[in-house]
Amino acid sequence: MSDIFALVAEHLYQGQAEEVTRLVTLALAEGLKPSDILKRGLMAGMERVGCDFRDGNIYVPEVLIAARAMHAGMGVLRPFLVSSDTTTRGRVILGTVRGDLHDIGKNLVGMLLESAGFEVIDLGIDIPPEKFVAAVREKRPSILGLSALLTTTLPEMKSTIRALIEAGARDGLKIMVGGAPVTQEFADRIGADGYAPDAASATDKARELLKVVRQ
């Protein structure tokens, strides 16, 4: 029976949404625990996707279809999960900073974080500091992730952190930054809590920041 978990993971890795849906349905019919199907099947598959992407063995298209297969599997599984199964590792708000319209990297981070059990709220692109502040106050995330692709929009990361401090919303929040022009040195300089060079490392960093034990 443990074979089914491995099969789910493998077909998810291959981006085969229909196969994943079929196998998840089968697994449920055989009475397997939904939380096991989630963790040992779907999440295990996406974990491997994240690692291989980080290591350069697969590329963006493969990650995208795997994420799609994950969604398809979750579509079947979700009604069977009880709230304890889906207690999230934490709530993450993501956004690309003001003036910047790029989002693929941010979207990949969101996909991998979700697959790792985080709740992800993606505000989108071109987000001014005020909007980040409002979202943090309203949704009270554990992590705020800021993305930028242009050197000219990097300063907006600093502005956003300043705005959060001024609004009294900085305490208790972990702030992560990422994007092609971002460096660890820059992240340290602007007072961010974490930096990761790619989507998979971002998931590891998020776990580390919240001191979550990997299962």
Next chain:
Amino acid sequence: MSAMSHRERVLTALSHQEPDRVPLDLWGSATTLNDGIYMRLKQALGIEGDVAPWRQGHTGNYYDERVLEKLDVDFRHVWLKSRSDVKTKVYPDGSYVDEWGVTWRPEAGFVAVVTNPLNGAELDDLKSYPWPVARAPGRTDGLKERTQQLRESTDYAVEARSATSLGLFEYCYNLRGTEKFMIDMMTNKKFAAALVDRVTQFEFELVNYYLDAVGEYIDILCWAEDFGHQTGLLISPALYREFFKPRHAEIIASVKRKAPHVKFQFHSCGAIRPIIPEFIDIGVDILQSIQPRAKGMDSAELKREFGKQLTFHGAIDIQLALPGSLEDIDKEVRKRIAALAPGGGYILAPSNNVQDDTPVENVIHMYQVAKTYGHYPIRV
């Protein structure tokens, strides 16, 4: 050795022999000065009077031969104009719609795509989509005369900028949406192939139309698109071979048939080492960018592995070195010349477009030291 002409210098380098010094290029495809740095450089070089922009809506919209003369660049460049029978629609916020039907919006000194008109399309919709027209009025106005004049009345090497500013992959994902097109390439291959074919059809016609005007007068034809990012490829080598290699091959073969003396220069940003053999396979003569800080793009290694089959163009790091100190630039220029110049087959240029946050004196210094250190035999 008596001083070579600019063109002799370039042709010698292209034939993998050592000229008097390493040829210098600027303002070809993907080695443009962005508008801000151009304006400041013009001022710093004491150049008075303005030139009109040759295009609009890009990050580098000017071309000024006076700058090239001051920096002693070995090339002059030609390009296709926009079609004159259709006016580009520009919105109050600076957004505009290109001839593919894609809307672009200015963002922080850059421009970004904001609509993907084929995002919801089915296969049949491709037939009725209003595709751009290659042979349209205006594109080649004055082009033949200008190119002929450059060839016959100057001793510069003549480089034709790419027919379009982007390539097959980019036009496909601009039309379809990046994520959607990438998923199409994996799970909706029929659609993806039909889309690439249709884009290729336009490019093929346009390149031929372009060569009808300039083929006999040019030394290099550029092509510009991107398959790599800082640490890897955007798509797998297998997907490149499936969707783009045969179509690139078609275009290059056509160029070689039509203008056998012309060298084909292929630009790609990023970490593209795994697909360099594919480019060699389809007849690319010059590889442009050689982005030095991208993974796997070590200049000396690339020269060792591919130096006999390819001329390298670019390689001067614009990410850290060019915006850095004058010493950084010295080091960078020496490093690239030492790695790439021996035996010829190297044309020195920025690895990518020169960004607005580059200090003006750095650009001037780069070209000065490139001349100094680039003398053959190479002793840096």
